[in-house]
Amino acid sequence: GAVVSQHPSWVICKSGTSVKIECRSLDFQATTMFWYRQFPKQSLMLMATSNEGSKATYEQGVEKDKFLINHASLTLSTLTVTSAHPEDSSFYICSASTRTGDGQYFGPGTRLTVT
Amino acid sequence: AQSVTQLGSHVSVSEGALVLLRCNYSSSVPPYLFWYVQYPNQGLQLLLKYTTGATLVKGINGFEAEFKKSETSFHLTKPSAHMSDAAEYFCAVLEENSSASKIIFGSGTRLSIRP
Numbered sequence: 403g404a405v406v407s408q409h410p411s412w413v414i415c416k417s418g419t420s421v422k423i424e425c426r427s428l429d430f431q432a433t434t435m436f437w438y439r440q441f442p443k444q445s446l447m448l449m450a451t452s453n454e455g456s457k458a459t460y461e462q463g464v465e466k467d468k469f470l471i472n473h474a475s476l477t478l479s480t481l482t483v484t485s486a487h488p489e490d491s492s493f494y495i496c497s498a499s500t501r502t503g504d505g506q507y508f509g510p511g512t513r514l515t516v517t
Numbered sequence: 518a519q520s521v522t523q524l525g526s527h528v529s530v531s532e533g534a535l536v537l538l539r540c541n542y543s544s545s546v547p548p549y550l551f552w553y554v555q556y557p558n559q560g561l562q563l564l565l566k567y568t569t570g571a572t573l574v575k576g577i578n579g580f581e582a583e584f585k586k587s588e589t590s591f592h593l594t595k596p597s598a599h600m601s602d603a604a605e606y607f608c609a610v611l612e613e614n615s616s617a618s619k620i621i622f623g624s625g626t627r628l629s630i631r632p
Contacts, residue, residue, distance in 0.1 A: 436619060445607060446622045495560055499618070506620055510560035
């Protein structure tokens with residue numbers, strides 16, 4: 403149980419286009435979802451936290467107008483990278499929480515390459 | 518704010534040798550602590566977690582970690598390394614505030630296994 407999926411697993415896009423990444427909790431309802439970003443050989447940096455039906459809370463330094471997060475249902479959150487640039491190329495990982503505390507489960511990640 | 522520090526960005530051990538990955542935490546309240554493993558181009562897998570109770574926590578793949586409050590440490594160990602243990606390991610702490618609970622990651626330690 404507690405499986406989180408991401409789609410796509412790898413995407414290549416041209417500079418200036420927008421890319422949407424989906425994060426789904428497959429067998430549980432996720433009241434909170436998290437989006438992380440990981441550059442090569444670095445740790446995961448939390449970008450934002452989203453609760454179902456409300457606006458996402460962004461970490462300091464993360465542009466909310468560039469990284470649009472929607473958490474429309476208890477099983478789906480999306481991250482849209484708008485007007486992508488090569489510096490946005492990274493590994494994006496989502497996680498979903500079943501409740502406050504230790505129930506946070508991670509997706510397999512999406513590798514974004516912007517050319 | 519809570520944080521974790523991982524000492525040593527790269528650890529190399531021989532196959533069959535003891536694995537010791539170090540993690541120290543900073544927290545003003547009793548922490549929830551985690552160790553995750555990440556294989557190349559993959560998401561995170563939870564190895565083990567400490568919430569409350571027994572300070573020696575056993576996880577998957579033969580790993581264990583001991584919560585030592587006096588040393589503010591949560592080091593990860595495995596008695597005998599296997600080639601398949603080569604991966605990136607992240608120590609993490611759950612940060613809770615009035616608005617959300619979120620997992621904060623350490624910088625990571627790359628474990629290499631020598632034949």
